[in-house]
Amino acid sequence: MAKRKKQLVVSSGIVGLDEILRGGLPASNLYIMQGAPGAGKTTAALQFLRAGVDAGERCIYVSLSQTASELQSIALSHGWTLDGIRVEELSASEAVNGTADQTIFQTAELRLDETRMAIERAIEEHKPERLVYDSLLEIRLITGDTPRFRRELIGFKAFLAKKGIVALLLDTQTNGGERSGEEIEGIAHGVIRFDKSLEEYGAVRRRIEVSKMRGVAFADGYHDMAIREGEGVVVFPRIVPGSAVEVVKPQLIKSGVEALDEMFGGGQESGTITLVIGQSGTGKSTMSSLYATAALQRGESVALFLFEERLETFFRRSEGLGMDLRQFHKDGQLVICDFSPNEISPGEFGQIVQRVVAENKTRVVVIDSFTGYLNSLPHRDKAVRDIQSLLKHLARANVLTMLIVAQHGLLGQNIGIDVDVSFLGDTVLLLRISEHEGRLRRSITVVKKRHGPHDLDVRELLIASSGISVVSYNPLPDA
Template structure:
């Protein structure tokens, strides 16, 4: 086993060990800080639970919660505190709780802090644990009453634990003095937890490693959630760390006219942006490639923000795509996402898991509008999308992303400009001709080769998509108000159509 890994105490928290480059350095003291409710106790319990599974003796010293509360908290996550985990509930001596026996000439805090420290040392010496959690430093800070005395106390604890060889996790709820950085300079590493409350939706939690002596770690903020079972951390995605070898080839859609428009098809390991106003058929074009993926014997993953799955299954089946059947046969993974309950980091992790475990070769994100809604108070959408698309490209997956523009015809705007991120940009438009509203498609950009520079009309019917010949007799089709400039080829004949709400 690699020595650098064996010297780490795994935290038992999914994703956190990855951020910490394997876990916490053994025989060192670490600080886990955050406001009440950010998940400190849950992470601490998982840390001790992991040690117990490895046969290590563990000790939880609590100054703020009772043993009964801790056991109930563990049971709520399905964790049973076994004989390898001892809970020491530290309470002041009974004499210190009696007002009649409080000292008048000698400050009672001197007695309380001394007694508290003594009981901590006695509990440790009795058990000799490998892992220790001390919850919480706020109580010790209050007993110390001065910054100098508090620092001396923390140094005393650190030196004591250093001699014993235990890996120690100090918890701090930051309620007494959030600006006091005394412990930061003393401990070996600091894990900072935050809880954010957006104007709508559930709370968002994130963590950051602010210090780790002598060890590289994954910097920046990382989203995490607390669910039944404990804390799950979603490491920030870095596409540069993930590269696979695959054969680049051209993949077709199954529609000759569409493949011709695309210059033969889409190159494997590339991203395609489908952009246009609502109802033009963006989702349907993505599903056309999903259908072609399944018929090639490969798998696809769809992440739907904007539509209820029952409605999606019903309307696409009428258009010739049996998504429900594909899902039942294990050919596609389709997931409906709630933007109000999902953080960007969790979404990226879900996509990564599907590509890795399901071996999805086509990924559909429908739509960027919904993805943007999952981060209403964050300004890093472009960076999130850049890393995610680069990651998928490096895995040899084809990604199709839809963006709904504001407006129907004329001057339309996108909620966010991600056209420069995609390898191929397909533009869908409404236009009026001969007294009818029609749809047009064109390829604006393709990095991986040549494409047709024409504009084609398309229709959505019960057989799915059908494309016509290039519209050579009109000018201004993409603006939605075309002008007849010469003899044109016939438009697609009207037939039985089914409107596409996407």
């Protein structure tokens, strides 16, 4: 029988984290997972062990801080079981079998020795290939001495290395996580940090950072994450635009309105970003429906991401203009994602867009509105940088992306967000509304187009139940 080949990397049990680590955790090493209480460490640790069970490995969870019933409850909350995972429930403050003659007021030295021996006995007995140690905080409290704590950790690392065990040590951070003089991160092969912050409004924001991983060219920095019922810890790696294959020759994407296409020199180009800017009522969302309808009728796939308009409102507005999109949506050719404010992080949004585009070979993406998307996030300047990476990815995938950007007021001229987004657009389509002799008139202008010729004329945009048309902007006749 052929000897089983030793793995070079093992799965963390979290797909997004494995992607950040370029495949997984280097095998037979010790790792530290740090974070505040409630950050998701225990859930991630269970996912790590469940991945081991799926791979046919023996797994053990050594718990000094949680009971077996508590771990069972966490697993059940996600619809999981602990089948295949050995739970060793220990106490760092109680005597272990064989020390009944000792007083209950044990010295720290004795409690530490007993705890270490109990863990080593469990490992010798069950011979695990994966181990979770929960948590270092209890050992830290027992020792109360930084040099002794470091020596204990180094000795445990050496013991695990001899056994060829991949170990995940959970470390609960308190008081900002600053522990002067410990430098335990240098002992571990890798360090993964969980960050949890509460904004002034909305849900808790969670992020993950691989702060150290020897021998791995991992994606550093923060990555958005969430804890989902039934899924556990879900990580959304930051987008790398270069991962998409760039198409050299763009294609013209038409709107179905000849006069509008002429303004763009024959049509908009695939692989570009168009900002559609205007006040309320100027027809910004109508433009997105127009391009979506034309693409769908050509047999292409379209994705709409709504941050302000409800799905039913979108359908009814489009139908009022003679554009029936319901059947395309039912058939799956038109994908529509309707988001509520503050329910999604930039990282998760980017992953959703990438997945939809890849699975459906989408040609046109509409974000309506980009203003609503930014206003739903606590740090809008950072969100602009995040979405810039997404837009570059879509451009390399030869997708036409339309961003709907609102302006303040009925007749105002200021963009409704306090960060500059104009640099994001290869093309800028400006829609305005003005009053003339008792009538409001809509105008449309292509104020910017990086590639190829375009019309600089100001034309009138007519929106009626019979459809959309663009005509020369002539003065109104005298009454």
